[in-house]
Amino acid sequence: MTATATVHDVTMRFREHTALDGVSTTIEQDTITGLLGRNGAGKTTLMQLLTGHRVPSQGRVEVFGGRPYENDDVLRRICFIKEGQRYPEQFRVRDALAAAATLFPDWDEDLAQSLMRDFDLPAKRTVKKLSRGMNSAVGIIIGLASRAPLTLFDEPYLGLDAVARQLFYDRLLADYAEHPRTIVLSTHLIEEIADLLERVILIDRGRVLLDTDAESLRDSALTVSGPSAAVQAFAGRHELLHTETLGGHSRAVVRLGPGADGEDARAAGLAWEPTKLQQLVVAMSLQTATDQSAPPSATSPRLEEVPR
Template sequence: MKIEVKNLTKKYGAKTALNSISFTLEEPGIYGLLGRNGAGKTTFMEILAGQIIASDGEILIEGKNPFDNQELTESICLIKEGQNFKKDLTIKNVLKISSFFYPNWDEALALELVKEYNLDVKAKVKSLSKGMESALGIIVGLASKAPITIFDEPYIGLDAAARKKFYQILLEEYEENPRTIIFSTHLIDEVSLMFEEVLIIQDGELALQENADVLRNSAYAVSGKSEQVEKFIKNKRVLDTKKLAGMMTAYVYGHIEEAKLTGLSVEGVPIQELMIYLTERGAS
């Protein structure tokens, strides 16, 4: 489903959560939506899911606004880090309600994941630990088979093994049934290899939208004698620099192959580090 974001703005009183952002997601894929706390990611996801309305601009899904549009919202599943389900419902109730709401609901997958995460279907949501509640959210998100599935920090309370299992199942399900998966997380190093495209939001604005493979080859650290590094980085986009005892390391966004021809020491920068540098105030 094609997603068009056009000059999207959301204000809460005097605070601007999103400031006229625009981009398009054309194809099914796994998209990493990154940014610091308060950048506007969750606000964007809630507008996309039709849960809140924009102050200005719009989001169109196949040319239609998702707000107050049941036909569209049945095609969108947003799983947030908490408060996804009413506390007095049992897990069995949550799964049953979800099966009515999502037309592509996969009951077999839901039950398989309940067993995988060792959940008691008779337990009420209010009795679940944080990790168990996160597992329930993951189950609904995956089993919904929604054409647009959004995970906003979905695994709070899950240990490393449980998170790894989630990533594995997500990839398996995506390969079998491609859909648009938008993934917002602070554990970027754990999941960045899954991303096909990365979007970074900073202070309510779109700082970057790039193919993940291109991005991995476009950010690098170059090290050497200060005068050599300074000469190389002149007129380039420098994210950060560090100097010590006549030596210098510069973090650059550009073409890594150019750097390799200089004789300087060159190494790639992980997407998590790149996100930090790009969202640092004052990065040039």
């Protein structure tokens, strides 16, 4: 495995608030990584560090072997599409794309034009007259057509309808297959992108809860149901993440011990089904929420905006 980016024991503080707390991870080359987590978990902050928009309070971030902050050699290989990205108001759509074309050495104009048609974007309309979804489509087109060796999409969907989102996933996958590169995607629409992901990083309250390949993650948890006593006994042999009980019947999300699979649940007299990525993420995030009686922010007297 070759790393496109490595994050070594990174802490990011905004005055009293710790947005990232001792985070270490690797973004593997030519993979699609999903950056998941609840609101305020620290996803955008991590992306800002990877793209040189911020410098960590502690620790080290390396992208393409160098520190990204003010490092042109690294930054010209990165495309970062932010949530609700804005463009200069006087720009027409085609001006925004033309500006992007000058920024990214691997820009593919044919791809940009074909995506314009897919998303039905009017080239001559000024960006200030675009709907929210159309504005997001401009970001998605730039992100894909940049063919940047490291492309990050931070919740790129604001206002984008289901058809346009599906178009994004399809075109991303098709272009990635032909031109492998490193893609990081943060989203709350987990089930929609679950099949796209090769790696998953789950962040919760500034810490990494999960950092694994999507394949083994899919096999690592089961949702079991049956008589409460049997569910409890089964969960006791593995790791219980979440449970719901009604009458004498329980349904639980269980993280399996080594070598275990659905057959073990069946042998225990339980019905089982694979746990969807979204269920797993919710269960793990809720588990840490109940484990920690007070959220970290409760100990922060005041949150203040810290300018760059």
